[in-house]
Structure formats: structure tokens, C-alpha cells
Amino acid sequence: MHEYSIAYDLYATARKAAVEHHADRVKKVCVEVGKMAMVNPEQVIFLFDTIKEDDPLFTKAVLECNEILPHTKCTCGYDGEEIFVCPRCGALPELVKGREIVVTHIEIEVDGA
Numbered sequence: 001m002h003e004y005s006i007a008y009d010l011y012a013t014a015r016k017a018a019v020e021h022h023a024d025r026v027k028k029v030c031v032e033v034g035k036m037a038m039v040n041p042e043q044v045i046f047l048f049d050t051i052k053e054d055d056p057l058f059t060k061a062v063l064e065c066n067e068i069l070p071h072t073k074c075t076c077g078y079d080g081e082e083i084f085v086c087p088r089c090g091a092l093p094e095l096v097k098g099r100e101i102v103v104t105h106i107e108i109e110v111d112g113a
């Protein structure tokens with residue numbers, strides 16, 4: 001249930017941000033999913049929909065997953081997308097980006113006072 005805990009985390013993060021901004025409705029939650037995070041975005045979206053179902057704040061909320069490519073760096077100076085073998089020196093490059101799953105922004109509606 002790796003995806004379930006991820007979906008729940010995204011929901012909790014978005015909910016906290018929405019409450020902090022006095023939202024009446026959340027319209028969209030944008031998420032960056034690193035290709036190396038090894039999750040299935042469709043499954044995360046499905047689970048997110050299940051989790052938010054009972055929350056009136058999230059009735060219309062849509063989870064948008066944007067896959068991001070990995071980014072690696074090697075001690076030899078290589079900087080690119082090869083994740084297993086450095087094309088310059090053959091060493092294992094360091095993954096600097098591509099494993100994270102983060103909420104980048106949320107869109108909310110506020111009815112006003």
C-alpha cells in the first residue's frame with residue numbers, strides 16, 4: 001500500500017495548505033512525481049479520489065500528477081539523465097532529482113467573509 005500512504009500524504013498536505021489559506025473549496029492539487037519514485041500516478045489519483053470523497057473541502061478537487069525526469073550528477077562532472085551508469089566514466093551517478101513526490105501548488109476558491 002505504498003501508493004495509499006502517498007495519496008494520503010498528498011491529501012493531508014493539500015488540506016493543511018487549504019485550511020491555512022481559508023479555502024472554501026479546493027479545485028486542483030498539482031503534484032510532481034519523480035519517475036524514480038516508482039509509483040503509478042493513476043493509482044495515486046484513484047486513491048486520492050477515494051480518500052477525499054468524504055471531505056466537503058475536496059468535493060471538486062482534481063489531483064494532477066506531472067511526471068518529472070530523473071536528474072543525475074557524477075563526480076566526473078557528468079550532469080544528465082542517465083541513472084545507472086555514467087556515460088562518461090562508468091561510475092554510478094548520484095540521483096539528485098526524480099525520487100520525490102511533492103505538492104507543487106494547489107488551487108482554491110474562497111467565498112469571502
Ligand SMILES: [Zn+2]
Nearest residue numbers: 074076086089
Ligand atoms: Zn562519471
